Amino acid sequence: xxxxxxxxxxxxxxxxxxxxxxxxxxxxxxxxxxxxxxxxxxxxxxxxxxxxxxxxxxxxxxxxxxxxxxxxxxxxxxxxxxxxxxxxxxxxxxxxxxxxxxxxxxxxxxxxxxxxxxxxxxxxxxxxxxxxxxxxxxxxxxxxxxxxxxxxxxxxxxxxxxxxxxxxxxxxxxxxxxxxxxxxxxxxxxxxxxxxxxxxxxxxxxxxxxxxxxxxxxxxxxxxxxxxxxxxxxxxxxxxxxxxxxxxxxxxxxxxxxxxxxxxxxxxxxxxxxxxxxxxxxxxxxxxxxxx
Numbered sequence: 001x002x003x004x005x006x007x008x009x010x011x012x013x014x015x016x017x018x019x020x021x022x023x024x025x026x027x028x029x030x031x032x033x034x035x036x037x038x039x040x041x042x043x044x045x046x047x048x049x050x051x052x053x054x055x056x057x058x059x060x061x062x063x064x065x066x067x068x069x070x071x072x073x074x075x076x077x078x079x080x081x082x083x084x085x086x087x088x089x090x091x092x093x094x095x096x097x098x099x100x101x102x103x104x105x106x107x108x109x110x111x112x113x114x115x116x117x118x119x120x121x122x123x124x125x126x127x128x129x130x131x132x133x134x135x136x137x138x139x140x141x142x143x144x145x146x147x148x149x150x151x152x153x154x155x156x157x158x159x160x161x162x163x164x165x166x167x168x169x170x171x172x173x174x175x176x177x178x179x180x181x182x183x184x185x186x187x188x189x190x191x192x193x194x195x196x197x198x199x200x201x202x203x204x205x206x207x208x209x210x211x212x213x214x215x216x217x218x219x220x221x222x223x224x225x226x227x228x229x230x231x232x233x234x235x236x237x238x239x240x241x242x243x244x245x246x247x248x249x250x251x252x253x254x255x256x257x258x259x260x261x262x263x264x265x266x267x268x269x270x271x272x273x274x275x276x277x278x279x280x281x282x283x284x285x286x287x288x289x290x291x292x
Contacts, residue, residue, distance in 0.1 A: 002032065002033070002170060002233055002235075003033045003034075003035045003170070003212075003235050003243070004027050004030070004033065004034055004035065005035050005037060006024075006033050006034055006035060006036050006037075007037070007038075008038075008069055009036045009038060009039055010038040010039060010040070011039075011269065012039070012041075012095040012099050013098070013099075013100065014102065014103075015038075015102060016098070016102060016103050019196065021103060021104065021105060022273075024103055024104065024275070025104055025106060025107075026146070026273065028104075028153075028244065028245065029100055029246070029273060029274045029277045029278075030274055030277065031173060031174060031245075031246065031249045032245070032250075033235070033243055033244070033245040033250060034243060034244045034245065035237065035241060035242075035243045036241060036242045036243065036244075037150050037234075037238055037240075037241045038240075038241070039157075039241065039242040040157075040240040040241070040242075041092060041157040041159065041242070041261060043088070043159065045209060046084045047084060047088045048087055048161065048166070049081070049084075050077075050081070050084065050088065050118075050120070051120065051122050051159060051161050051259050053120055053122075054076060055075060055076065055077060055085070055118070055120045056074060056075065056076060056120050056121055057075055057076040058072055058076065058279065059074075059187075060073070060074030061074075061119070061121055061126065062074055062117045062118065062119050062227055063075045063085070063118040063119075064115050064116070064117055065086065065089035065090070065093075065115065065116040065117075065118070065119065065194075066115060066116075067093045067113050067114075067115075067116060068113075069089070070086060070090070072085060072086055072089070072289060073193060075127055078244060085118070088118075089116045089118060089261070092116060092157070092261050092263060093113060093116050093263060095185070096155045096263040097111075097113060097263075098157070099155075100153075100244075100265070105265055106128065106271070107153075107271055108183055108269075110267055110270075110271035111153070111215055111265045111266070111267055111271075112150075112265060112266040112267070113263075113265060114264040114265060114266055115264055116262070116263050116264070117261070117262040117263075117264070118260075118261055118262075119258075119259070119260045119261075119262065120258070120259055121258065122256075122257070122258040123135065123166075123167075123254050123255065123256050123257050123258070124255075124256055130222055131218055131221055131222060133221065134253065134254050135253050135254060135255055136220075136221045136227050136253055137169060137171045137220060137221075137226070137227060137230060137232060137251050137252065137253045138156070138217050138221050138252070138253065139174065139177070139213070139216065139217060139220075139247065139248050139249065139252075140152050140154075140212070140217075140247040140248050140249070141213035141214045141216070141217040141248070142200065142210075142214075143202075143214060144202055144203060145204075146200070146202055146204055146205065146206045146207060146210035147210065147248075147266060148204070148205070148209065148210060148292065149207065149209045149210075149268070149269060149280040149291070149292050150266040150267060150268050150269070151246055151248060151249075151266065151267040151268070151269060151272070151278060151279075152247050152248040152264065152265075152266065153242075153244070153245075153246055153247075153264070153265040153266075153267055154245065154246075154247045154263065154264050154265070155242065155244050155262070155263045155265075156237070156242065156243050156244070156245070156260060156261070156262050157241070157242045157260060157261045157262075158237050158239050158240065158241050158242075158257065158259070158260055159239075159259040159260060159261060160239040160257065160258060160259045160260075161239075162238045162239070163238075163260065164239060164256075164257060164259030165236035165237055165238055165239065165256075165257060166236070166237040166254070166256070166260055167187075167234065167235070167236050167254070167255040167256040167257055168234070168235045168237065168252050168253060168254055168255065169182050169209060169232040169233065169234055169235070169252065169253040169255060170235055170250060170251065170252055171230055171231060171232045171250075171251030171252070171253075172230055172231045172232075172251060173192075174249045174250075174251070174279055174282060175282050175286070177216070177220065177251055178216060178279075178282060178283060178286055179286065180226070180230075181215075181216050181219045181223075181226070182212075182216070182219055182283075182286060182287070184215070184219045185212055185215040185216065185219070186215065188206075188208060188211045191209075192206075193205050193206045193207070193211070207291060207292050208238050208289075208290075208291040208292070209279075209280050209283065209291035209292055212283055212287075213248070213279065213283075218280050220251075230251075232251075232253075234248060234255075237257075248279050249277075249278075249279055269281060269285065280292070
């Protein structure tokens with residue numbers, strides 16, 4: 001696994017020919033990270049004032065924006081400043097969506113726009129449990145928001161005004177990770193998914209796939225041996241750069257950086273060029289059973 005650098009793309013309205021679109025789709029589905037070093041999300045003077053830890057409310061590590069309701073959570077801002085933040089995040093959604101529609105047209109009708117995240121706090125120095133610690137290698141899995149087999153495609157932009165990179169570790173291929181940790185995954189208890197949903201702990205039913213992915217996420221993060229000995233590559237994403245990957249497939253850890261925008265999309269595996277590469281189909285093949 002690693003990073004594929006995409007030169008000569010410096011505009012959110014960039015066009016891609018048929019061969020480029022096919023190649024980029026294959027790279028993403030193979031679990032690569034696409035890095036656009038020159039693709040900058042430009043900020044206005046008013047928006048640059050948002051690059052401060054005080055933008056966050058102090059209780060949330062991220063500021064979230066719901067593109068459907070336009071609701072913002074996790075921010076301490078009010079009044080005009082809050083509206084500047086809302087407009088900035090809405091513009092980021094629009095630019096990401098248009099860019100992906102041109103780059104990955106096969107996905108266009110199936111991509112579902114999810115939450116937008118602004119991260120004004122430094123990665124370094126956060127006090128959190130190992131299970132929630134994103135400096136430890138993991139794939140994304142949601143405890144309260146099961147995605148029921150859908151892919152998690154994310155667009156990241158490093159906004160750092162001081163030229164500091166966003167530093168990641170990228171780990172081994174997903175299948176190797178799953179093979180290593182599947183023996184530690186317990187089976188779902190009878191009625192477990194129904195009870196969690198009824199109690200409001202999950203927003204929808206946690207499928208066998210969601211359960212398996214969450215167990216892999218937790219066992220991987222909590223294993224000191226895995227965190228110490230598993231393969232990994234360090235990557236510095238430059239200030240002003242954009243990168244894209246399937247974070248349910250790419251093992252990653254955020255080691256450092258401050259000021260980032262992130263846009264999440266869901267994609268059903270049936271919309272992929274190679275659905276057999278999805279975590280859902282990989283886990284079904286490894287376990288020998290349906291997980292939905």
